Amino acid sequence: MSATSPPAPRLTRKGQATKERILQVAADLILEHGVHGTQIDDVRKAAGVSGSQMTHYFHDKRCLIAEVVAWQAQDNLDNHTQPALGNLDSFAALHTWARLLLERQQDRAYVGGCQFGSLAGQLVESDPEVRAGLADGFTRLLKLFRDGLQAMRDRGDLRPDADPEQLSHVLIAAMQGGMLLTQTLRRPEPLRDALNGAIAHVETFAAAAE
Amino acid sequence: MSATSPPAPRLTRKGQATKERILQVAADLILEHGVHGTQIDDVRKAAGVSGSQMTHYFHDKRCLIAEVVAWQAQDNLDNHTQPALGNLDSFAALHTWARLLLERQQDRAYVGGCQFGSLAGQLVESDPEVRAGLADGFTRLLKLFRDGLQAMRDRGDLRPDADPEQLSHVLIAAMQGGMLLTQTLRRPEPLRDALNGAIAHVETFAAAAE
C-alpha cells in the first residue's frame, strides 16, 4: 500500500532496536529544528549510527519523514490515552486534558508546539503520501474524542442534540490553533483560552443537572 | 531594528515595483509548495527577473522569507478588513467572516490552509527574528478581533463579563486549528464546526435580548 519502507528486509531484534532509536532521535530533532532544519547527518550522528544505516532502514529522507509522521501520530495518541485521562469521556477528563497540555507547553517554554500538529503544518503540502499519513493521525485523534463524547451522550451527560463529531472538531481545532498561537507568541494565554472556550462550548450541551 | 533588509539602497519607483512583484510571486509559490519546497530560482523565473535581482533586493533567502512573512501578515490583515466584515464588531460580521473563510477554502479545494498560519507552522522554530515577525502578525490579527469584541461589549451586545482578549484567542485559535484540520483532511467540516463552535461560545456572552 505504501512505498515508505525500503524493500522491507527482515529485521532482527537488534535491527528493530536500531531503527526505533533512529526514529526516536529523528522525531526529537525534527521537533526542535523543524523538518528541513534537520539533516540526515544530524540524525545519523545523534543516533550514533553510520551513514549506510540510514539508507538501510529508511532508503531516503522522504521515507524517514513518512515514518516519523506515523511514529508521532502514534505517540500523540498514546499521550491522549494516559490513565489520568481515562477514555476522555467526562467533563473532568476534558479539564484534566487541558491542564496537562498547558503544563506541558509551559514546561517547554512554549517551544515546539504540538509535535504532531507541527509536523502537519510543515508537511501538509509537501507530498500526498505524507499528507495521507497526517490525515490518518488526525482522524484517529478525532475518533478518540468523538468516542469519548459519544459515551458521554449515551450516558446522559450530554444532551441528545450534542453532536460528538462536531464537538470533537471544536476541541481538536482549539488545541491545534491554541498550540500554534502559544508557540508563536511564547505566551500561555491563547492555548489556555482556546481550550477553556472549547470545553465551555461542550459544556453548553451538558444535560440539566439532576 | 531588523536586519532583514539589505544595506537598504534607495529604491526607484521601478525598483519598488520589481521588489513587490518578487514578493508577490514568492508568497504565491510558498503557499503552494511550502517554504523549503520553493527555491530562489523558481521565484526568480516566475517573477521574470535575473539572478542578481534576488540578491539586490533581498540579499539572501532568509531576508526574502522574512519579508514574505511581513507581506502575508499585512495581506492577512487586509483580508479581515473587507467592507463585508466592517469592524468585526457584530455577531453578523462574525458569521460572515466564518462563511467567507469556509467558501475560500472550498474554492481552493482545501489546499494551502491559512496563508499566514501555514507560514507560522513552517517557520516558528526556524529563526528568532522570523518568529518575531510571525508573532507580530498574530498580535495584530488578534487586536483586530479584540477591538471588535470590545466594541460589542461597550455597545452592550456582549455582557460585561465577556473578556474580549480571551474571546479573540478562542476565535483565532479555532480559525487556525480548523484551517489546519481542513487542509490536512481535505474536508470542510472541521473548519466549519470549529468556527461555529467558537462563535457560539462568543454568543453565550450575548446580552439578554431586549
Place this chain on the structure above:
DNA sequence: CCAAGAATGGGTTTGCAATCCCATAAACGA
C-alpha cells in the same frame, strides 16, 4: 557450527540551491 543474510562503517559521488561577481543599461538628481 556454519552458511545466508542482516547490520555496520565510512568514504565517495552527485546534484543542486544559494550566493557571489562583473558588465551593461537605465533612471535619477543637481
Place this chain on the structure above:
DNA sequence: TCGTTTATGGGATTGCAAACCCATTCTTGG
C-alpha cells in the same frame, strides 16, 4: 545634460545535503 546611483543580465562559484557503494563484522536459523 552629465555624473552618480540604481536596475538588470547572465553566468561562475561554492558549499553541503542526499544518495550511493563496497567491504567488514555480527546474527540467526538450520
